[in-house]
Amino acid sequence: MPTAVFASIPNGFVLLGFWLVYLLPSSPLFQRVDGVHAVGCFWIMSLTLLYFCQQLLNGLTLGAVYALVAIGYTMVYGILGMINFAHGDIYMIGAFLGVLTLGVLTALGITAPWLVLPVMLVMACLITAGYGSAIERLAYRPLRGAPRLAPLITAIGVSIFLQNAVQQLQGARVQTLQPLFTSNLVLWQQPVAGQPDFTLAIGHSQLLIWGATLFCLACLSWLINRSSVGRAQRAVAQDLKMAAILGVPTDRVIGTTFVLGSALAAVAGVLVMIHYGVVDFMIGFNASLKAFAAAVLGGIGSLSGAVVGGLIIGLVEALWAGYLPGEYKDMAAFSLLILVLLVRPSGLFGRPEVSKV
C-alpha cells in the first residue's frame, strides 16, 4: 500500500500536494462508503485505510508476543545449537500461571489492575523460570555430548508431557477470562453512513503489551551486552568448549539462558492471556511454530533478528487475516519464511555459515 505511506507525509511538496488534494481522494482507496467522492476533503480517511491501520496495530501486538517467545528459541539455539520444542509449552505454562494467580487474587478480593498485573507477571515469571531450569537439568543436561538430535526428541517428550499434564490438571476446556482492561485509546472516529462509526483504537491491553515488550527487550539487551552474565553467555554462544577451558561455568550459563528465555515466554503468555482473554492447553503449539519461524526468519541465534522476525511475522499474519482468506492465515508465516530463506539462506540477520576444513 504505497498510498498509506504518502498519507503520512505532510503535503509540503507541490506535486505531492496536488496528488494528495486532487488525485488521491478520487482514488478507490479514499472513496467513501456511500459512493460519494470526497474530493477536496482528503482528511476524511477512507474505511479501507482505517482498516489497514487497524490491522497494522493488531499485527504489532501479535508480533511483540512472537518476538518475546522467539528470543527464548534463539538464545537456546545460539548456545546449544538445539531446537527447544518445549519452549511453546513453557509459554503456555506461563499463561496458565497467570490465570491461576488471577483466580487467587480475585478470590482474595484484590481486583485493582495496577496491583493484579505486576503480581501476575512476577509469579508467572518466577515459577516458569523454575520450570525452564528444571527441564534443562532433567531433560537436556544429561544429553550434552549425545547425538545432536537426542535433545530434540527429549524436548518433544517434555512438550507432550507438559501439554497433557496441564490438560489433566486444569481441564481441556478453553479458559475464558474477564478482561482486565476494557478501555481503548481512540485514535480516529469515522462516521459511516447508515452504520455505527468505525473507530480506530488501541486497546489499553495492547499498549501494555508494547510497553512490557519494550521494557523486557531493554532489560535483556542491557543484560546481554553490559553485564558479566551476558558476557559469559556471549562467550559460550561463540565457542562452548573454549569458554569452558577459560573458566566460564558453562552449565550455569546455560541454566541462566533457560531461566531468561522461560521468564520472557511467561511474560508473553500472561500478556496474551490478558489481551485475548482465552487460554487452553494447546496454545503452546501454534505459538512455538510461529516463534520458531520468527527466529529462523531473523536468522537463528541473533537476538535482534528474533525481534524483527517476530514483528514481521505478526504483521504479515494480521494483514493476511485482514485481506486474504482467513482459513489460510497460518500459511502466511511459512510462505514468507520460505521466500526469505530462498533469497537469504541464513535469515535476515543471520551470519552466513562458513565451512572450514
Place this chain on the structure above:
Amino acid sequence: MAMACKSWLLRVIGWPLLLTLLASPFLLLQMGANGLVYRWYAPLWLLAALVGGQLLSIALQRLHVALSDTKLWRGNRLRRLSPMAKGWGQRLGGMALILLLLALPFLPGVGRYPIDLATSVLIYVLLGLGLTIVVGWAGLLDLGYVAFYALGAYGYALANQLWGLSFWWGLPFSALIAAVAALLVGLPVLRLRGDYLAIVTLGFAEMVRLVLINWQSVTGGPAGLGGIARPSLFGISFSNSPNAGQIAFHEWLGVEFSTLQRIVFLYLIILLLVGMVYGALRRLRRLPLGLAWEAVREDEVAAVSLGLNVTRLRLAAYMVGASLAGIAGCFFAARQGFISPESFTFNESVLVLAVVVLGGLGSQAGVVLAAMLLVLLPELLRDLADYRLLLFGAAIVWVMVKRPGGLIRQPRPDLLAAAQGRVGEEAS
C-alpha cells in the same frame, strides 16, 4: 562420605520436593467454570510418588551392583561375548521376530486386535525406514515428513475416486506423487543448513495440511474422503458383497465370511512391503549411493572435494524417503477406507522422528524396535486412560536420557576408530 550422603539426600528428598513445588500451583488450584477449585491433597500424592520412585530406583541400583559383584555375575558375561557371537545373537533375535511376525495371524487365539496393532506398528516401521534414509543416512532434519504420507494417502484416494485406480497401481502412483513433491520442495530448499531445513519442511507439512482442510471441493475438507477401494488379491475381493466381475474371497475358498480375513490380508501386505523395503535398504546402504549419503552427512566439504554432487545426493535421499512415505500413505488409505486431515498432523511427523531417533539414528533394526515401543506403549498404558500420553512423554525423555545413542547404536564411520579396530563395537 559426606558428599555421598548429600547427593543421596538430594536425590530422595531434594528433587522430589523441588518438582512438587513447581507442579503445586497446577495441582493445588484448578480454574473451574465457576471459579477456583482447591485440592490441598494433590501435591502430597505427587511428593509421595516421587520419593517412592526414587527410593525404588536406588534400591534397584543397589541390587544390580550387589548382583554384579557376586561370582555368578562377575564381569557381566554378556559383555564378554565375542562380537561374532553377539552378531549371531542379534541374527537369531531377528529371525525369531520375523517368524513371529509371519506366524502371528495364524496363531490360535489371536483375534482382530493384535493383528490391527501389528499392522499399525508396521506402518510406522515403513515410515521410520523412509525417514531413516533422510535423517539417519543423509543427515537432513525433516520435521514435515507427514506431508508425503498425506500426499500418498490423498493421491491414492483421489486417483481411486476419479479414475478407479486399484490399490496395486496406487502403490507406485503414490510413491511417484510423493517423490515428485519431494523434488519440487527439495530443489530450492535442500541447500539450506540443517535446522533451517527443519523449519521449512515443517512449514511445508503445515501448508499441505491447511490445503487438505480448506480445499473442500477436492479433498472433502475436514470431513475427509471415504469409500476408498480396499486391496484385492488378483481380482479376488475381501468384502462381503464384491463389485460386479469380482469374486469374494470367502466364496472362492468356500468358507464363512469374516472381516478377519481382510485384516489378515492387509497385515500380510504390509508385512511383505516392510520386508521388501527392509531388505532393499540393507543393500542400498552398501551401494555407492548409500555410502555417498553417509559421506555427505559426515563431512560435506570432504565429500564435495571427492567429486560428489551434494545437492543431487540429498535430493535423492529426500525423494527415496518421500516415496516410501507415499507407499505407506497409500496403504494407510486402503486400510482405513477413509482419510481426513486429522491423521496427518505435526504430531505424526514427531512420532516418526521419535521412532528414528529413539531407534538409533541410521539403524534399521532400531526403527523396528522403536516403532514397536512407541506404538505399543500407549496401548499398554491404555488402562491409565487419561494419563496415557503424559506417561508417554515422560517415557520418551527417560529412554532418551538413559540411551542417548538410541536403542541400537549405529557405529559412525570414524577414521581413528577404524585404525584401532574399534569399528562396530559399542562404547558403553
